[in-house]
Amino acid sequence: MDTDFDVVVIGAGFAGLYAIHKLREAGFTARAYEKGDGVGGTWFWNRYPGARVDIQSCEYMFTKFAELEQEWDWTELMPAQGEIERYLNFVADRLDLRRDIQLETAVTAMTYDDASATWAVETSTGERVVSKYVIAATGCLSAPIEPAIDGLRSFSGDTLFTNRFPKEGYDFTGKRVAVVGTGSSGVQSIPVIAAQAAHLTVLQRSAAYSLPSPNRKLNDGELAALKAEYPEIRKAQWESPIGSARFGAVFQGQIELPNILDTPWEEQLQRVDALGVLAAFVWNDVRTDIEANRAAVRLYGEAIKRIVHDPETAEDLVPHYPFGCKRIIIDEGYYPTYNRDNVRLVNLRKHPIEKVVPQGIQLDDELIEVDVIVYATGFDAMTGSLSRIDIRGRDDRRLAAEWKESPRAYLGLQVAGFPNLFTVTGPGSPSVLTNMVTSIEHHVEWITECISHLRDNELRTIEADAGAQDEWADHLITHATPIQVHDTCNSWYLGANVPGKTRTYMPYAGGLTVYMEQCAELTAAGYKGFVLA
Ligand code: NA7
DSSP states (O other): OOEEEEEEEEEEEEHHHHHHHHHHHTTEEEEEEOOOSSSHHHHHOHHHHHHBOOOOOGGOOOSSOOOHHHHHHOSSSSSSSHHHHHHHHHHHHHHHHHGGGOOOOOOOOEEEEETTTEEEEEETTSEEEEEEEEEEEOSSSBOOOOOOOGGGGOOSEEEEGEEEEGOOOOOBTTTTEEEESSSSHHHHHHHHHHBBBBBBEEEEEEOOOOEEEOOOOOOOTTTHHHHHHHHHHHHHHSTTSSSSSSSSHHHHOOOOOOOOGGGGGHHHOOOOOOHHGGTTTTOSSSSHHHHHHHHHHHHHHHHHHHHHSHHHHHHHTTTTTTTSOOOEEESSHHHHHTSTEEEEETTEEEEEOOEEEETTTSSSSEEESSSEEEOOOOOOOOHHHHTTTTTEEEEOOOHHHHHHOOOOTTTTTTTTTTTTEEEEOOTTGGGGOOOOOHHHHHHHHHHHHHHHHHHHTTTOOOOOOOHHHHHHHHHHHHSTTTTTTOOTTGGGGGTTTTTTTTOOOOOOOOOOHHHHHHHHHHTTTTSSTTOOO
């Protein structure tokens, strides 16, 4: 059967852009559909004030373009949203990718036809195209959650979402603002909003673990020195289990890592004097031993008390779940913000939200009157962006229904029953526990080589074997630490932030290097765990 394109790519963020380039290089025709009116994916949508990556700029870029990387000038150690978005636009222009990208077009439905081994893809613009393969470059944190709060739409002021923040920005000057949510989007935006607003009320359900960002402008000559070192940086990056040899290095330096359980309280406090909140994290035993973890949380509380003057606020800022259950946040001035006269923290565990009303947010015992509400309430992570598309595979199997029961994909790359559909950094991949760019590059390269293999060997389809997929899902559980799956851990890694979502650890926690070796071995063994026809 004739197809419109060899491959449909969904999304034009890091993954979609790299996919177009690699597919073109391998001689395939491709069309990428992107919902937004610009490229950038996560970095297109999440343009809230203070949005910044937690990986160093020299590692948060494509690693295989020796020329291109020399042409791009980062200005900061850990770039902000705007600079990353500009970088991705630069890549799109420089590699001439735009001619294969259709913006403002969401993929709404996809149906697999067994007889022709093709996918019929429908879009929000009413188009219907047929392709041999689909690459879902849809991102791990791309399906926003609108919190189930009564009356959300009844608010008469401005309602903003961090993950769909207005392109033109928003001026909080003179406004009474409420921020709901204290994950990284909330924590990063709160200091910036507080500095502008007349008054800010932070509504916190779970306290965060957050470290002061080591970000700074790159010094004179520093970028040139980094550029000269790019080959070594890349090598180290690809040898790192998290795709970033520099992650954490800026914090840890030469700090020793004793066991917290072997360290007297007075000595622990001395470390707080020297390191602030960071003191709670730099112990050998905190990530593996739950008792050590509890000791670290106690120390974390001490560190917060030394920054935040109001004792009740300081107490409310201490998390009640283990450190390491969620990704640590990197903030710029988060805790000191609570010493400002115009900022107030509300602990929703003590005073839950009843509903949103036209004037603001009604708690159990108080009405918080505001002009603006900012929701920083997170994502249906890893699966949401695909399960929100009506995807029907072999025998009319619906991806959303299958993932509702169990969000699984073999190696995070393919789902049984959905031939020739590839998930870049899908559930079961190391992705979100690593530098996303490195993980994305690995997946896109694997997928392109796989499709080339099918073409070169005149094979029609590849599909995950259901048994191999189940085994992989079991394997994920064995790698997750007791802390990552602890009863009190309600992370999005577990899907625990989405009402009704199956609670299971979705990412592969065994490290990127081990994972890549496994992918290579399975591929060399004739795509073991996949069915090729
Ligand atoms: P997160 O990390 O999922 O944070 C969402 C926050 O919103 C979190 O504090 C939630 O509390 C809170 N939340 C969610 N729903 C509600 C309701 N209904 N009421 C009050 N509070 C609510 O999302 P982010 O966008 O901040 O960060 C996502 C990732 O981006 C991050 O991990 C980094 O990898 C980059 P909860 O914890 O569920 O009690």
